Amino acid sequence: MGGRKSSTRVHVVSDVHGNAEALARAGDGADALICLGDLVLFLDYADHSRGIFPDLFGVENADRIVELRTARRFEEARDLGRRLWAGLDRERLIEGAVRRQYAEMFAAFPQPTYATYGNVDIPGLWSEYAGPGTTVLDGQRVEIGGRVFGFVGGGLPSPMRTPYEVDEEEYAAKVEALGEVDVLCSHIPPEVPELCYDTVARRFERGSEALLAAIRRTRPRYALFGHVHQPLARRMRIGGTECVNVGHFAATGRPWALEW
Numbered sequence: 001m002g003g004r005k006s007s008t009r010v011h012v013v014s015d016v017h018g019n020a021e022a023l024a025r026a027g028d029g030a031d032a033l034i035c036l037g038d039l040v041l042f043l044d045y046a047d048h049s050r051g052i053f054p055d056l057f058g059v060e061n062a063d064r065i066v067e068l069r070t071a072r073r074f075e076e077a078r079d080l081g082r083r084l085w086a087g088l089d090r091e092r093l094i095e096g097a098v099r100r101q102y103a104e105m106f107a108a109f110p111q112p113t114y115a116t117y118g119n120v121d122i123p124g125l126w127s128e129y130a131g132p133g134t135t136v137l138d139g140q141r142v143e144i145g146g147r148v149f150g151f152v153g154g155g156l157p158s159p160m161r162t163p164y165e166v167d168e169e170e171y172a173a174k175v176e177a178l179g180e181v182d183v184l185c186s187h188i189p190p191e192v193p194e195l196c197y198d199t200v201a202r203r204f205e206r207g208s209e210a211l212l213a214a215i216r217r218t219r220p221r222y223a224l225f226g227h228v229h230q231p232l233a234r235r236m237r238i239g240g241t242e243c244v245n246v247g248h249f250a251a252t253g254r255p256w257a258l259e260w
């Protein structure tokens with residue numbers, strides 16, 4: 001009854017960083033949810049008491065490491081990290097904490113969800129937590145409502161040394177594997193200064209030259225990404241492609257919507 005449904009609506013989120021409560025509602029009113037990664041909350045820069053780091057080492061150490069990183073004193077930040085982790089089984093402690101967060105995050109995903117990895121994720125664990133309604137894609141395409149969506153997960157090498165960074169060549173190969181798509185979905189932005197500059201952290205995050213080249217060459221309708229929490233530019237036109245940072249979901253709790 002009521003006629004055939006003629007449009008498709010997807011909601012897109014990125015940089016969820018522990019916000020399971022809002023994630024559980026992110027698909028309300030949409031036919032599908034797309035998640036562009038960064039589910040893990042290692043350290044909340046807006047509230048240093050939240051995340052794996054303060055849980056293990058306390059708020060004062062979290063204050064200190066944020067201060068050092070913000071001042072680009074990465075070497076000192078790493079020294080502090082090395083001192084705190086000395087004698088501890090770092091891998092086991094982080095994996096245990098990430099598993100607790102993933103159990104909560106993946107349970108909150110609506111159905112269907114299409115997801116790719118952020119740089120602050122541990123891809124090897126995802127298959128254990130993704131339910132039958134969640135499709136994980138990295139260097140792969142899927143059709144939603146008659147449009148082809150391509151997904152590229154992870155980040156590129158950075159001074160922060162986050163858990164899922166791949167080298168330029170491997171990243172470019174994943175972009176290449178997508179071919180022509182209608183919507184190009186990635187965690188990191190194409191390498192354009194206005195899209196990569198974080199106005200609060202006051203630094204450039206890593207964007208991808210391969211993504212930018214693919215946008216210019218294949219002209220998707222949309223290029224969607226996250227990663228830069230407070231970008232200088234939220235959107236930009238590159239040729240015929242609307243490039244959009246879908247927002248910092250951990251802070252806003254609001255998805256970005258696409259309807260056709």
Ligand SMILES: [Mn+2]
Binds near residue numbers: 017038118120227
């Ligand atoms: Mn992030």
